Amino acid sequence: MKIGEYIRESQIWKSIFRHPAPYDRRNRVVVMLTNFFLHLHPVSIQKQGIALSYTWCMGGITFFLFLVETVTGVLLMFYYRPTLEHAFNDILALRDVTTLGIMREIHRWGAHAMVITVWLHMYRVFLTGSYKPPREFNWVVGVLLLVLTLLLSFTGYLLPWDQLAIWAITVGSNMARATPFLGHEGPGAQILNIGGFDLITNGSDARFILLGGRFVGEATLNRFYILHCVFIPLVVATLIAIHFWRVRKDGGISQPL
Amino acid sequence: MHGQDLTSEVIFGLGWLYLLLAVMNGIWTYRAYMAGPARHDHESGEKGHEGEHWEDGPSLAYTTVWSIISMGYFLVAVAHFSGTSDPEAFLIRMPEFVKSAVDRLADPALYFAGSIIAFVLVVVLRRYLINPTTAWVLLNISVVFMALSMTDYDFRQIVGKPDNVPIVSMLFIVGYFTWLYFRRAVDNDDRIAAGKSLYEQEDNDKVLVWPDLVYTELICMVALTALLVVWGIVLQAPLEEPASAVKTPNPSKAPWYFLGLQEMLVYYDPWMAGVVLPSIILVGLMALPYIDFNKRGNGYYSFNERKFAVLTFMFGFLPLWIGLIILGTFLRGPNWNFFGIYEPWDPHKLEVLNNVNLSEMFWEKMGRTPPVAPSGSGAGTQFLYIMLREWLGLVLVLAYLVILPPLLAVTIFRKFFARMGFIRFFVLANLLLFMACLPIKMLLRWSFNLKYIVAIPEYFFNI
Numbered sequence A: 001m002k003i004g005e006y007i008r009e010s011q012i013w014k015s016i017f018r019h020p021a022p023y024d025r026r027n028r029v030v031v032m033l034t035n036f037f038l039h040l041h042p043v044s045i046q047k048q049g050i051a052l053s054y055t056w057c058m059g060g061i062t063f064f065l066f067l068v069e070t071v072t073g074v075l076l077m078f079y080y081r082p083t084l085e086h087a088f089n090d091i092l093a094l095r096d097v098t099t100l101g102i103m104r105e106i107h108r109w110g111a112h113a114m115v116i117t118v119w120l121h122m123y124r125v126f127l128t129g130s131y132k133p134p135r136e137f138n139w140v141v142g143v144l145l146l147v148l149t150l151l152l153s154f155t156g157y158l159l160p161w162d163q164l165a166i167w168a169i170t171v172g173s174n175m176a177r178a179t180p181f182l183g184h185e186g187p188g189a190q191i192l193n194i195g196g197f198d199l200i201t202n203g204s205d206a207r208f209i210l211l212g213g214r215f216v217g218e219a220t221l222n223r224f225y226i227l228h229c230v231f232i233p234l235v236v237a238t239l240i241a242i243h244f245w246r247v248r249k250d251g252g253i254s255q256p257l
Numbered sequence B: 001m002h003g004q005d006l007t008s009e010v011i012f013g014l015g016w017l018y019l020l021l022a023v024m025n026g027i028w029t030y031r032a033y034m035a036g037p038a039r040h041d042h043e044s045g046e047k048g049h050e051g052e053h054w055e056d057g058p059s060l061a062y063t064t065v066w067s068i069i070s071m072g073y074f075l076v077a078v079a080h081f082s083g084t085s086d087p088e089a090f091l092i093r094m095p096e097f098v099k100s101a102v103d104r105l106a107d108p109a110l111y112f113a114g115s116i117i118a119f120v121l122v123v124v125l126r127r128y129l130i131n132p133t134t135a136w137v138l139l140n141i142s143v144v145f146m147a148l149s150m151t152d153y154d155f156r157q158i159v160g161k162p163d164n165v166p167i168v169s170m171l172f173i174v175g176y177f178t179w180l181y182f183r184r185a186v187d188n189d190d191r192i193a194a195g196k197s198l199y200e201q202e203d204n205d206k207v208l209v210w211p212d213l214v215y216t217e218l219i220c221m222v223a224l225t226a227l228l229v230v231w232g233i234v235l236q237a238p239l240e241e242p243a244s245a246v247k248t249p250n251p252s253k254a255p256w257y258f259l260g261l262q263e264m265l266v267y268y269d270p271w272m273a274g275v276v277l278p279s280i281i282l283v284g285l286m287a288l289p290y291i292d293f294n295k296r297g298n299g300y301y302s303f304n305e306r307k308f309a310v311l312t313f314m315f316g317f318l319p320l321w322i323g324l325i326i327l328g329t330f331l332r333g334p335n336w337n338f339f340g341i342y343e344p345w346d347p348h349k350l351e352v353l354n355n356v357n358l359s360e361m362f363w364e365k366m367g368r369t370p371p372v373a374p375s376g377s378g379a380g381t382q383f384l385y386i387m388l389r390e391w392l393g394l395v396l397v398l399a400y401l402v403i404l405p406p407l408l409a410v411t412i413f414r415k416f417f418a419r420m421g422f423i424r425f426f427v428l429a430n431l432l433l434f435m436a437c438l439p440i441k442m443l444l445r446w447s448f449n450l451k452y453i454v455a456i457p458e459y460f461f462n463i
Helices: A002-009 A011-016 A025-034 A058-077 A087-096 A102-127 A136-158 A163-178 A206-211 A218-249 B008-035 B037-043 B060-082 B096-104 B108-124 B132-149 B153-159 B162-193 B209-234 B256-264 B270-291 B304-331 B358-365 B379-389 B391-410 B414-420 B422-448
Strands: A044-046 B206-208
Touching (some): A044 B209, A058 B209, A102 A136, A102 B162, A102 B209, A102 B304, A136 A163, A136 A218, A136 B256, A163 A206, A163 B270, A206 A218, B008 B132, B206 B209, B256 B270, B270 B422, B391 B422
Antiparallel strands (some): A044 B206
């Protein structure tokens, strides 16, 4: 087609894609090396390393769900205000009146799915023995990512500010007050006092730091919002980069070097 | 306030489910027919991986039986579509005697024992289970069980909660992948025993990532996006009443993925169930590659080559993690009481709590009252009296953590100890002991009504 040829021969197109379309072997190699998004992959790969019955695709799905959560989450942030006055009503409006309010549904179901797929990814990596040398460290990074996935979901659980949200977070965060030494109802906390003055009280223990108060309130909402939207995603993104980089450096997803 | 077991909408919805079953089994029949003796001559040239389990292709009887089953589902579906006018009189529903029998069996001890037995059976009978026909029959049975159960109001209330839908599907997905693992692992075990090359090593040439992987990823992304959009349209995300710090819901549940931990609260105090044990799970997972010294089984599915590792991990993941999440989600109701799947969540259900501490049992057996520090004594004296009161539990716990590992090292784990070295072995032993401490406490609770092995509420130190 003439017009397609014209576009592909133009200076603009060529400045973006520095090589012809990947129709032949040479250009299929080149595309992997010159495209920013594709350079994550190697140029060629062993067949078993990409067979679905072997990989279950769970790691890739988890990463894709992380991207879905990021995109839908950013869209939700344009609308949602994390204050006692607005939080619940904003979610209600997302459900009932807002155009594209379905972003909330996709965000929530995507989050549930991500928790499940990250477990299954770990299950597969274990069952194929892929954590064995030289990939021990990448397994550790993976465990951290799994925990952060749960924490992402946990912090997001509070944001709708309905009964389901605050009581689930209350139940979950009540554990923190029993932290040994650092919770005011934990074993050993009594030892930490200076001259009869307790260092660990319900106004200074692990739970207080987590909630920003003695109970789940507005400070908690703000704290969880920042954790959910900024802090944990940044840590996760960094760890994902390391995780993927190590997959490449350790010689693919499994098998000894 | 008890709702109707059957409504026209439910019957109509179930009709679609049975139609899906009819189609699924129709496809199954068709595949069997295509691989069967009738077609075998034409296709003997390419014997796919799928068809291998039918030695010479399934018999005509096999195909006939499945086509009858498929037709049966179709008729049931038709009955559902045409039977919506008088829901109360509709006949296809879970029989009452089954419901009451299942509810009568509802008990945490039975549930946990059942899940362990199921786990052991899966491992022992893996050679039978990996047969696709067996798996297909099991899938059919579980879907029909679900469908029949949906005719019960209380079952629907709990399973149909939007947040619980992913957990139900997780059950099927985890089951499928466990099946897939065993299928591949048994295949490889046989290959290794016969000295043949592994499945993963056959046909393992290098291919270009564009197009082989890039297109798989693209298709996967499109399919997932479609799935999420459809899921979002069909099922609305839950939104309850606005938050209120004074109205405590009963039960108050943590998010579903933490319900296994919440279930542990029945047996341990928060500092153990909520802090120590979860931390140990994480440390244990991270330590796993450093304590598994077995070099085999890297990069392929196998069971015989790494039985201990696989069984330990699966025990932790299936009955302990997934199993307790299911228990916490579907079977724990108001006041964290245990309810059968067809039982209404009655907030007034009473459960007799007569759990006793080990120290109380001990001093009662001795015919004495537990030692109490004289009033007005200093912190040191009080501490000594508490230690004296709880000495038996403290000794037992210390023995469990300090004496048992070396004992294991010279007995059943002698070979492990020799190969792993001191530090690796003691990390492994302690992780195993911590993993076992939940089932052990469960057993003690169920058999002796034991509350705490060590009970020092003075220091918030109860085990």
